[in-house]
Amino acid sequence: MKSIGTFPFGQSVHEVSQKDRTSKDVFVLGVYASAVHARWINKSQKTVVNALAVASEPYIFWRGENAESIIQQIVIPEEIGRLIPAKQDFNGPSGIALDKLILHPLELERQNVWLCDLVPHSCVNPSQRKAIERAYLPIASKYGLAKPTVPPVPTVLADDNRRKAILAEIIESEAKILILLGDKPIQWFLFPFDNRWRKLSDFGHAGQSYGQLHKARIGDKEIDVLPLAHPRQIARLGQSSAVWYDNHEKWLKQSASKVAQYLKSG
Template sequence: MNYPFGEKVKKVEQIDKSWKKYFVLGVYASAVHAKWIGSDNKVKVKALAVASEPEIFWRGNQKEAKQIITKIQIPSEIGRLQPAAPSFNGPSGIELDESYLKPLGLTRDDVWLCDLLPYSRLNDGQLKAIKREYEPIEKKFNLPKVTLEKVPSRFCNERRLEEIKEELENSGADTIILLGDIPIKEFANKFDNKYRRLSDFKEYGELHEIEIDDKNYQLLPLVHPRQAGKLGRSNHKWFQLHQDWIKRKEKESGI
């Protein structure tokens, strides 16, 4: 699968394979976003996904983004690429560190990170931008066809479920942090069908027991980083519940 301008879609997964206490399960991998500026110096797309993020829950380091984007060659007749605004690169990774791990007294060294789908996908905004700006000039400038798939209705089939269970086993973790409704529906529900969404848990941010393949784990269901950081469309109720949870954790730890 290809991004606009030809970069291959790469699998994004945990690099540090040492044992961890916590296993964090998100939805799908993000991407490196570039600002596409036309030859007339007008912005064609303010944030276009052009490459796989260099690490899972990438924090959007601008120097790293520039290095990745600089390697992508595009015809000068159609403009140039530069890193998109910081808010478009790595916001979920930053939220993970600041609004989830830090309140729990954790760092990246303490957790094994995983996504239901370890590949980036095109959301509606990206699809519209590609149809508007990229596809009309694709043949004229011999641009690679975009074959990156759109966001699916399901993120975790049976094969992927087995892969995640294997990662969980390899992680050595005994606590699973689920980020939002989708990991609850497509992972936790497979082992305890009373849980289908975050609202099925009575107390926000409390631990629950779950058995997976005859092994007991602690389950910590929390909102998706989009809600915690008000990234795009979000719900104020869930944002506030998470803020209250952060305050409780800070009070418990004396921060």
């Protein structure tokens, strides 16, 4: 498996993509892959970092299971403490929210969908960068720790080549519905093919217009697009928008079952 970079404490950053390549009903496009997060505790039992990304997620839209066994495989010098799983909020929350708040209301399971991200690997965000600079880099040389080279979140989330690769996955999946999670997949994937929409609000703000199907053409393929807020918004994970949370709650009560029936009708 090709390494794209290195996490703190030495695990490689690698691409995470759909493993089951059989045909699916629905294709889901997110933003970028998450990671396995560990809590770093020093020898005095004090927390050094609450949630440090230390490994690529084991599968796309990981749900957080087996975090402890993954982290136990990472060996660190006794002098600097130990690693244990970070709080559940940091491991797999988007995957759990995807299942609970999008797939299950559409009467779908993971085996019915093809999952993909604009950026198919973990990225280091500003808060992770600060934690690395504060706690890890000052002692890295002394203890022979691996140099962290996790790529930053790119300014261009998908170039032409990446869009072509995603389109090839959509065609391979044979999916009839494309679910786009939030603004970024609309901006960086859909808009270059169909410039009627550049962000989620372009499909309509009101509860009645949110979460409806729209016909779109992506290359030579016509497909039904279902734009929804990102799992972080609809599950209130960290900073989130009350507007999109409320719209999604209304969608769950009023519209999700109708889309599910459409899916069943083929």
